[in-house]
Amino acid sequence: MTTRRTFTKLLAAIPVAGLLSTGALAQDMRDITFVQPSPSAINSFPVFVAIGEGFFADEGLNVTVEAINGSGAVIQALSAGQAQFGRPGPGPILAARSRGVEVVHIYNVAARSNFGIAVQEGSDIQDIEGLRGKVIGTGTADGAEVGFARNVMSGAGLTAGTDYEFLTVGDGGPATAAFLNNEIDAYSASTADTAILNQRGMAVRDITPAEFGRFFGNGIATMADTIANDRELVEAWSRAFAKGHAFALDDANREAVLKHLADGNPQEGEDKEFQSALFDAVRSKTISTSPENGLGWYPAEVWAEWQDALVTGGEIAAPLDDLSAAWTNEFAAIGNAAASE
Template sequence: MMNRRTFTASLLSAVPVAGALGTKGFAQDLRKITFVQPSPSAINSFPVFVAIGEGYFADEGLDVTVEAINGSGAVLQALSAGQAHFGRPGPGPLIAARSRDVDAVHIYNVAARSNFGIAVPEDSDIQNVEELRGKVIGTGTADGAEVGFARNVMTGAGMKEGEDYTFLTVGDGGPATAAFLNGEIDAYSASTADTAILNQRGMAVRDITPAEFGRFFGNGIATMADTIANDRELVEAWSRAFARGHAFALDDANREDVLKHLADGNPQEGEDKEFQSALFDAVRSKTIAADPSNGLGWYPAEVWQEWQDALVAGGEIPGPLDDLSAAWTNEFAAIGNEAASK
């Protein structure tokens, strides 16, 4: 069984979303596939929900079920167990999984700019990460992408987990707010969405992450190497639909339709229209690479190397992978971009 996070009925767990949202085609004529995401947010996976709502997956003969589970580690477990076809894990957890012979592959760089940061309360005396020495950093999950990102930042500051600082898994949203208010944590490794939610809940925070860590891309679309080898048509179909959804959402002329699709995906996020719109803007901005010349979803090889170096330095993996280039590919982003440009 997958380790599912507890969530409200607004989440589409084990629901064939494409059919539920009335996309083109008939569900009985489509191939049913499962996508797993590391949190309940539809906004964080907005290209999926837009591609569902606009019928792009149905155009490719796919009926997509969306499930939310607890963090990138669980996403990779679901993929390796054959319980899902595609997922959205972070690069750190994927490299760590590959060091344990989990043959997962990133195929589309969704968070092309870092969608994580280390935040402290607005009124905290802490001004930079060096001042987190001896402190407790909260995380939403025990093994999610936010953990690897924070460890990377702290390693860059010359600090080692367990000796110079500690992590404490506190959850996100309300539990994270409570952890701050109760003094359990001094900082929080948060995604763009997490930070927005904390601020919305009245827990004003500010980001103290050094600017140079913005190049570390975040969660992307992954599948298993066996799926690429044995079911390539599926991976190409997914990539075309996903990239079309991504491109559609980047066009402000489509904004009203996009926000409706996201509210259909998670009605709770759509209850506060102003917050939904602001959060979408924040998340969407992180999906556009600093250098857009290669199109959407493109991975820079040099940052994969930096991710691996940080994981080795932080002790998350015993040493470099035999073939880091096998952890990712840009071929399906290219296929997706071609479809999105038509």
């Protein structure tokens, strides 16, 4: 594996090149780039497992991973041709399509909501209504966590800018500092963000109503032009990714999986106990809500709910002309077939 470090926008990139398998010659390999909205290897664990196990190499793909700041930046990189695949959230996908950016979700990674609104353990705030007049921190200004929080708040009849405020504070240490300095009353966090806050000594608890668990989170995306003009690439990616996902779900492979994740992000691998616990938390969110359809499957009805929430929250002016064009299950089916062989 080769590793180099570059910088993009606000966050350092963490490129990881795929290993060559015995079945793939170097001259046959195609270089592609995958962009993720944070540096965490655990949040994108199927990618790093597929790299480490040689599943991408078996498909003739040499994958470089780069971390940039939030779903908006991921979509921008895809639309600019700087990457072939990325892992943005559904809210940013729909917002981008409302602006004419033809980005498409092809695999539902976070099949169960991997976001929640958290408050400090000792806070008097017990529910969403308790956030009226309060400030909610977010990691990025336009990431998936923002759309999720708007959705939850609008469900309680609360409107951003009127009943509460968002404040972009970053994640990890900056989020901890924002709590300590009383800049924020709550934080819209991913499963990984919450675990990191707790590990840093900032004990938090999730006050998100249980019914929002159906709102899936970040998934694999590519551009419609890539699907139309380079379908073999999308199919190859989907086969390798699904194999990595299935491999990581098998506890018999746990030791190998955690090693691949540490290779992808050495900092996450320094504390083995924390790495293991975080992986369990993130992995649990990727289990399909409809097992009969396999991994990576999108429920059409929840896409409609996501769209309704974005319209209500003012993030998009009106429903899309064709919501179904924003996502597809065909490549998840291809991936599942390959993973089951």
